[in-house]
Structure formats: C-alpha cells, structure tokens
Amino acid sequence: MKIYCSHEAVKKNLQTDLYTRKLFSPPEIKVTPSSVIKGDKMMVRCDTRLDPLRGGTELHFAFYRDGRTVRGYDVSDTYRVRSSQLEDSGKYTCEVRMRSDTVRKMSDELYIQIHELFSPPEIKVIPSRLIEGDEMTVRCDTRLDPLRGGTELHFAFYRDGRTVRGYNVSDTYRVRSSQLEDSGKYTCEVRTRSDTVRKMSDGLYIQIHELFSPPEIKVTPSRVIEGDNMTVRCDTRLDPLRGGTELHFSFYRDGRTVRGYNVSDTYRVWSAQLEDSGKYTCEVRTRSDTVRKMSDGLYIQIHGLLEVDKRPEDSWEPNELCWAGMEDSSSSGRMLTVYGRLLSGKFSISKFSMTKARLGGVRIHVTEEIRPNVVPEACETLARPENMMVVAYMTTVVPT
Template identity: 30%
Template sequence: MLLWLLLVIFALVSEQRDSRTLLAPSSVYEGDSITLTCYGENLKIKTVTYYKDTKKLNLSKGVLRFSIPRAVLSDSGNYYCTVTEKRLWWWTKTSKTVKIKVQELFQHPVLTASSFQPTEGVPVTLTCETRLSPQRSNIQLQFCFFRDSHALGSGWSSSPELQIPAIWSEDAGYYWCEAETVTNKVRKQSFQSQIHVQRVPISNVSLETRAPGGQVIEGGELVLLCSVAEGTGNITFSWHREVTGTSLGKKTQRSLSAELEIPVVKESDAGEYYCRADNGHNPIQSEVMNIPVKIPVSCPILTLRAPKAQAVVGDVVELHCESLRGSPPILYRFYHKNITLGNSSAPSGGGTSFNLFLTAELSGNYSCEADNGLEVQRSEAVPLSISGSGGYRRDLVTARALGGLFGVLGFIGAAFLFYCWSHKISGESSATNAPRGASSPNLQEFTHSSPLPAMEELQPVYVNVDSVGVDVVYSQVWSNEQPGDSANTGRTFLENKDFQVIYSSVKKS
C-alpha cells in the first residue's frame, strides 16, 4: 500500500513538470517584441509566474502570456514559467527552460571628425559611423550630433554626417552622436570625443582709407578700413587719433577686416590715425597714417582798386580776387561781362590780382572765379563806370595825327633847306676860284643875282628838323647881310659864308 502511494505521487510530480510548455520567438533582434506563453491543461489556474535566469519577472493571476514590448540586448537569458492549478488539491507545475538571445540590430555608433584639433576658421566634418545587421539591412536609421548636451544642426537627420563650415574657439568641447531606427525607436549613443580648437594669432595690421574720388574732402564721407593678414576667432578692431590716443570706435566680429565710417568729414578731422586688432592674444597696432582733409574753395570776393575815386579812360585798375577758404593751389579767372580777361594761380592759397588798362569799352560788370579742383565758385558781380571816355579819346587821336603830320612836313623842309644850302656852297666855291683876270662886273652880277628882301637880310632864319616824336630838337640858323658897297661885295660874302650854325636843344616834357 505504501509503495503504491509513492508511485502515484511520483507520477503526479512528473506530470506537473512536463505538462506545461513555454512558447517564445526563435529569433529576436533589438527592438522586437517578445511574448512568452505558458501552455498546459485547461484547468482552474490560480497563478502563473515567469522567470529569467531564476529571477521572477512577473506574477499575475490567471495570465498565461508575458510580453516585452521592445527587446534590448540585456533581455537575453534563460526563461521558464510555473503554474499553480487546482485538481484534488493545488498543484504547481514548471515548464521547460527556453533560451532567448537578443541580437544586435546595428552596431554602437562611433564619432569621427576630420580633425580633433582644428585651426579656427577651417571647416570640420563629423561622422556617426555604424552598421546594420545583414538580416535587417532594410532598416532605416537617423542620426543626431551633440556638443555639451546641445543638439547641433537641425537635429535628427538621415545623413550620418554633419558639416561645420567654420569652427571657432568657442566651439571647442565634447562631441558625440546618436543613431536611431525610424521605427521601433532603437537608439544608441557613441562615446564622447573632445575637440580642441587652435587659435591663430593676429599679424600684419594695416589701416586704409576709402573716400569718393580718392580724396578726403570736407563735408564728404570717410571710411577707415582696419585689416589683418592672419588671425582667427572674434577679432576686436579699434580706431584711434595719434595726437590724443582716444578711441574713435570699436567693433568685434569674426572677420579679417572692419570699417569705421565718418559720414561728414570736418577740417578738424585731418591728422594722423592708427588702428588696433586683438583676438585674445597680444593686441597688434598698425602704422600711423596721415590723413589730409581737402577743403573746397569758398565763394571768392572781387575787389576793384583804382588810382582815383572815379575811374577814367587810361587808368590802370587792379582786380583782386580772393577765397577765404580752400585748399591750394587755387586758379582764379577774371571776367568782364562773362568774357574771360585772364587768369592767375595762387600755389599757396590766398588771393591774386590782375591789372587792367581801361578803355571806353570796359565799363560794366566784373566777376571772378575760384577753382581748386574740388569745387568752382564765382563771385558776385562788381560794376565799374568809366568817365570822360569820348572827349579824351578824340583829343588823343587828334594830337597823334597832328604830331605825325608836322613830323613829315618838318622832315621835308629840312631836306629842302639842306639842298639849298648845298647848292649855295657850291656857287660860292665857283666864285672864289675864278681867274685873276676876270672883270669885277661878273662878281657884282653874282652878288645881286639873287637879292633877298631887307627883312630877311636883317633877321636870322630858324628851321627845326624832325621835332615830332623825339626828345631832341635840331635847328639850323643863318643870316644874310647886304654889303655897303660893291667894291667889298666879294670879300664880305666870302668871309661870311660860314655863318650858318646848327643848334640842338633837349625838349623838356
């Protein structure tokens, strides 16, 4: 009887262990769902318990299934279940063990960079490298990159690469990436990698000017351009006056150059300038640059300076034109009724003059113009009235005509007298050389052949030669005397033949 009882108990225990079956999927990948089902006789079940590696997973009343929504690698292990059910009494039955291995869907990503020690300003490419399982190669992945817990770019993307156009010192830090399936949301993260960004010091700072027409003109615009040949990161540019050293402005930007604009230039802005650049290393200063400011000419002032209060024909009038402001050289032009009279240059600035000999036609308005290449300004018109122009001109013309006429007549008269005098001397020489045997009546006949009136014989005769147009007057003077008796005629005439005298005197104006 005891033996039969032991056999019955052993059979019940064997039935308890073999009457339950645990169903599980044969192939499991990350992200797959796992459902465990404990099968057996449809008896009244009190409890079902699932175990993984002898560790209780869940305890539910009357539930034959246990699910894992998304499997992970750590879900791999040995699973079984136990069921407590009622027959004659409460029996506990245990299923066989089922081994489940969760396979990797894709490898853990690895972050790579084109350079982990880049120089500021250069581009950097980050890559999130991974590989799908050959059995699940159709799975779609998306990627995201991070720096110091901040997502980079636009967030999740289907591309495993991220382009950083230019990396700077503030971009240094720890980087990593994540890869995730589009479905089932299996996500994996790479290890963190540190990127060190190297900064390039500043070198060769220079200052340049930009102005319309290439010249800095008062009232115009001036741009001061400060630039560096090398230097990375945020660079702080500043502009200074050499005399005071004060800063005119400051800009910080990620660029190799910066501009400072002076919209309206004043004359006081002329002087020496320099700029500085600093990107965290030692600040570098440019060479000092002298910037001259050109000043357009102001409206000139025309002044007429005459020798008398009332200008008359024949006067010399000085036209003085001057601009009070303006960079030299200045060219002045003088006008009479908009007709150019002449021009004069002032190389060092200031004013200049133009002398004008007045004629009757020069009455009217006068003006002048100043031009220094930057601007042309014209003065206001100044009137000039010339008096006594008609009578004076007629008298001057008449005097010149009469002077010319008298000069011609005087020259002709002098020539005639010289001819007569030469002829007379010729006759006297013939009488003197007559033969000794000649009779006296011939001599008397010569003497009386050309008698002169009594008035002409008693008074000297004056003839002025070429008295017009020169400062010396030449005169011929001679006298004729009637002899007292015929016996002495020849002797007296011969003795007085040299009485002709030529005098000269200097005219005084």
C-alpha cells in the first residue's frame, strides 16, 4: 500500500519540529551548599540540558551578581568562590550561549545569602568598675552559627593597639592583679583556625582606679629641734568603696629601714637626735601585697638646740644671750648645764662641754662651757625645769 503525503503536510510537520525542539533548556542557577556560611567554599552552577541530537555543541557560560559580571564567558558551567564573604551575597543570574553566539539564554534570578559564621565580637569586662589589685576578666563575646557550632575559633586581645595576648582558643583574657598601667582601650579579634574568617571588635576603654593615693611623707612638728618628739606620717587616701582594706606601712631613712611594715601609718621618735636627720620615704602595701606604692623623699633636718656659728675667740655683740645654769661638779671639773634664750647682755665661751638645755619651749645647744665673769646682773625671769635649782646670770665679758 502506498501512502501519499502532500507537500504542504510535510512542510507543516517540519515547521512544528523547528518550534518544539530546543538546542538547550533555559538555564537555572543552583548553589552548593544550600546554606552558605562565611568562609565556606561556594559553587554556583548554571544548569542546562543540550538537545540529545546536539550533544557535541559547545556552550559558554557567564555569571552575574546584582547585574554585574563576576565571571565572563567560559566553557565551565560553574562559578567558584573559595572563601565566601558577606559581600558575596546578592542576586545571581547566569547566561548561556553557543560558541557562535547564535543562541543565548538568561536564567532567572536566585538570591544567595552568605550567613555569618560568627557574630561581630564584643569586648566585655568583669567587674564593671575595677580598682588596682582586682582580678580583671576581659571577654571577647561572639556567637557561632548554630549549624557550625563545632567550628574552632581563636581569640587575640589588644590594649592601645598592642598585643596583650596572642591567638588562643580561650575567649577570655585575665589579669590576676590589675595595676594602673593596665588601663587602656581594649579590642579583641576572632578568627577561624584556618584563618579564612576574622573579625575585630570595637574598642572599649577600661579604667583601673587607684586603691589608694600615692603616699606622702609628713612630719610634725614642721621644724624639729633636738630632743623633740618627732612624728613622721605616711599619708594616703583609700578609695571610698574599699574603705575596709587593710594597709601596711614601712618607713626608711636614706634608703635604710627604720620601721618595718605595720598597720600604723605613723613612725615616732620620742627624742629626736641630730643623727635622725635624713631623707625619709615610706611605702604602703595591701596586706596581700598585690598593690604597693612608695612616697617621694622628704629631707628632715633635726636642728641643734642652739646652733652657734661663732668661736669663743670671735667678737660677740652685746645683748645677745641671757642664760641660766645649774652648777655640776664632776671629776672633769666644774661644768654648767645651760638654759637660756636670746635677750640682752654679753657672754663668753670656753672649754668644750656638749651641754643641752631647754627654756620655756625655746631650746638651745651650746657646745662650750659658759662661765659667768665677775658680776651677775638681773635677767628676765626664766622657766625653771622641775627639781632643778636655777640661778640667773647676765654675763659681762671682762677684757683680758
């Protein structure tokens, strides 16, 4: 049997084939992994299928993010990002064309979100108000993506831009006994073990407050005369919030300890002598010795009762000294313990005796024996030391 087909029918069938058979299907964007975390390797594929009858046709692929080319035409249908970053997020499309560019097709858009592996770190400090000697804990706070909870992070800490602790798996930096010099602007940085992702925190200024002020040496009386009771005080002020802190004080003269550590802030000398003169310092420390501070030096001069700068043979002006004395006979001869103050009259000095005396709060130190010459004259009434017989003299120098 013969079947005849009209020319018009054949032509119609050929036209139907031309319209229904495609060289390649419309491309589709696909991403691996389906959820991309910052630092992940990301593969974006431009998926299409060639007509089986044209399997050898060479296709070229291009990729775009937010309308901008991220990879130009290439025979590979895949765009790879080795370590995806947040800025790789966007609306992706791809375009496929024949080598001859006679056929080209664009995919629909696919929004790809790059998720944070961990949140931006934040510096936190405990306690919120720090006083020198306190233990300080600085934490670099961040949160891992729940899908990557096992990721190992490393943390580093900086003060004023300088490393105080290098990278470590611990998110905490500790200072056992914080000092004033630990104050500063702190930042921390977090990175993955492979260093594919790293983030820096904002800065946080941490102030270490003084537990007590730098000590200062103070002396009473302000002018110390030989024989005075001298009180040297190590003056400091505790932080009001730590008023119950026990402090210990020590005192030094010319760098040598004159009193070791003690809870008393005062060093007393009951009868100061010339050899007690010197440069005094004091040191304050906490009972636990976590904080200690040294004062500046203060030179304390112990003055003689009367610092006579004339020799016996020098010329003495009239009306310089009124004196009184108690006679004392000893194997070394006749001596006088002298009590006196500047009034009127004259006096003469001879023979060394190292005498010391006091009159009405005014003290003198005479390094020569003083002897009355010829006629005693009236003198201002003098304060008499207890249990001592005092005779007042106005001395007259007799020319030799």
